[in-house]
Amino acid sequence: MAPVPPPGRRLGPSPLRRTWLLLPLLAGIELVGLATVRARVPAEADWRGAAERVREAWRPGDAVVVAPSWAGPLLRHHLGDLLTPSDVGRSDLAGVERLWALSIRGHRPEEAPPSSPAVNQAFGRVRVLRWDLPVERVVYDFLAHVEDARVTLERGGEERDCPWRAHRSARGGGLGAGALVPGARFDCGRPALWVGLTTQETLDLEPRRCIHQRPADPGALRVTFPDVPLGGRLVLYGGLYSEDERDLEGAPTTTVVRVDGREIGRLVRHDGDGWARMEAITPGGRADVTVEVSSPNVARRSFCWAATTRPAEAR
């Protein structure tokens, strides 16, 4: 075996001869670095102070996010009483007038506009930022009116209503279970065939507040919202539960939007598209809006959508 030479013995030219001193330096860097990482962790009081700042100035039309996004549970712990699943699972910033952000570690929220924030205030290691946004007005949010809808299942030329059940038990929960089946929902006779408001994990593992509406087979499942104020544009997002989409093996889904029976737009999405967006031009005034989802193979097509009508001119 290789004997260890006595101390002081030189073994010819070696890169170690002069550079070994870098090792104690590396040890020092690692030790100091570790201490620095710990010292930079925001204290609970920092989060509380920042949250209080937001809470004091909070008003309708505000939204709040956190950067980096992995700190989401801390944001919701401190400001969750101001937020609903619809706020956290929003599809875009339509309707938001002011965007607040709690930022740590120098992160800037993805949703922030490129401009400088109107508010930039530090609370220890948590920074409160606020941007005043050019508002894209929402005329009608379908999510807020799901109870007003009429849900029908057409099968063999016969159309029947799926009744609204307001006080059933919520079902589901757990890894791989997909979106929770809410207690209030339209039931269409089979356990998987229901329509209702839920929060679904989409391909990017983000929460999306949406109306769950699987394609039916056989038959056609339609959701009709009566007397909807239209405004000029309809923006619809849709996607599947992440585990139903991530294998890229499912059939495409087609979502057709009709205004008073006339098709105004369709979203054809394939696995891998994630939370996809469709925009359609609508007439003005008010009308019935029907959403129908179909697929050549309905297996694992846990489609869920969110839509709003907005003024024709996006600002």
Added chain:
Amino acid sequence: MIPRLRPGDHFVGALLAGGYVLLLLVASHDVAMSRDEGFYVDAANSYAGWLRLVGAPFRCDAGACRIACTEGEACRTGAPCVDGRCAAPVAMSCTTASECGVHRRELVDRFWAPNHEHPSLPKTMFALFHLADERYELFSAPSVGYRFFGMLTGGLLLWLIYVFGAQTYGRSAGLFASLAFALMPRIFYHSQLDAFDVPIALMTTLVTYAYCRAIGDWRWLPILGLCYGLALATKHNAWILPLIFLIHMAFVAATERRHRRFGGAPRVALTPYWLLAMLLIGPIVFVALWPWLWHDTLQRFGEYAGFHFGHTHYNMAYFGVNYFRAPVPMSYPWVMTVLTVSAVTLVLALIGIGARARALLPFGLEERWWPNGSVRPDPRRTDVLFLGCLLPPLVVISMPWTPIFGGTKHWFPAYPFLALFAGAGFVAVLRHALPARRGLPTAVRGWAATVGLGALFLAPAAAETAHSHPFGLSHYTYAAGGVPGAADLGMNRQFWGFTTGSLADWLNRKLPDGGTVWICDMTPRAWAMMQADGRLSRRIRSTASLVSAALALVHHEDHFAEVDFQIWEAFGTVRPVEVLTYDGVPIISVYENPRRRQR
């Protein structure tokens, strides 16, 4: 020749082992049982049921096997003793008493079928220590009884690393290697568990040591065979060892042939007796230790092997992508090693490999490519063997067809050799850190430098490991920017739900009158063990119903994101009442069911 160890070396090894086991015993109190540990506790309990029957006085009574007992005493089966007979755990027909016994298929299948996707040895040892704890009250908590074998293997591995390193690169190298291994944060965490990952790291290192001895000394051949059997009975990582040794043997053979051509006396055996020992003795030991294989051996071995060849993929987050099917990037095990082992240890290992590089070259090339080097390979080509054992566990995990197993634990068998090269690197640095100066005697300066530099080089690893406790799997070193840095990078934050233990006190305070908790990634068994250990009130029950639970936990791991969203719907709130953090990074969120608050 390998230098003969002195008794003092084993004293040092024993000291390392004993000290580490004591440390683990103290530390494990803070670490709740993890998901997989719960499965192994169930398996160990089942095996313990069989072990209780070993040596029991079976007799054939009216065509059925019975166990004799003494009136007024409890039966080994747990059944009451009636008319001097215990009810057997399963019905077994017989004509004579000799047909009755624990070897009977009915009994073997009853007790050994659970968790047969993994071999028996670790779980048998968990069961034996558990039984010993039951009888002699050895440990401070029931979970320690199951976990002690894992801790013991962690300690013994330090001893073995010291011995292997001392014999190969000198005592300073062996000691440094042993401590560097002990102070890898994830090794420290896994050494506390009733799981297979540290035991198999011990076994593969032990087999490697025995092989290294056996190629030069036939007396080690049966020991090698026995060790290989123990390794096979620990985990399937052992399957690859003969292949590694065959490649290594090619280096040894080339060196030995040249040595003999120049008239040298034989130093190592060129006939692969070692392989015969491994292949003949190993499987016998493997089957002998696993009663489940005593019946339908080939078919059942096929079932066991098939499980691992067709292993399901686990989810693993890596640089912001949640991988759920192969392939993960080939860089995965290498980068994870960099981000979870102290940088100084890794750099020293690279220095060690560099310092021993000449001895790693195939025979003949070192003279051609590196004629003036002073490092010479030993007859056993130990450097090549170390590198051969270091690389394959990482390479196997890197392969695109390898199932996603997840954690760093799957390449733990590489780490003893990483540590040994770090020891070699430490010694190489020492040589250059000790210029000859007048004044103090050489020996004094040598000791001072060895202790001083050793302590300095191990200090970051010690600090990282101390800080990693009890969040071992969530810990990342400074190379990742620590835990928050790893979260920024989008790395996996935990698995197995073990972090629930850090919430036990909070849960006891929150639910003083008891209640139900939906426990996310934890298993009911792991939960029950926290209660058995006295850490959690028995009135706080786990429930499978998320919707009706009083509290619901979310272990923050990418693929559990959906659970967060389900809870928002079930409870009608997005606000967790408690967020367990580690260095500011959320580890567990706890939600409270508003219906409970109303009550």
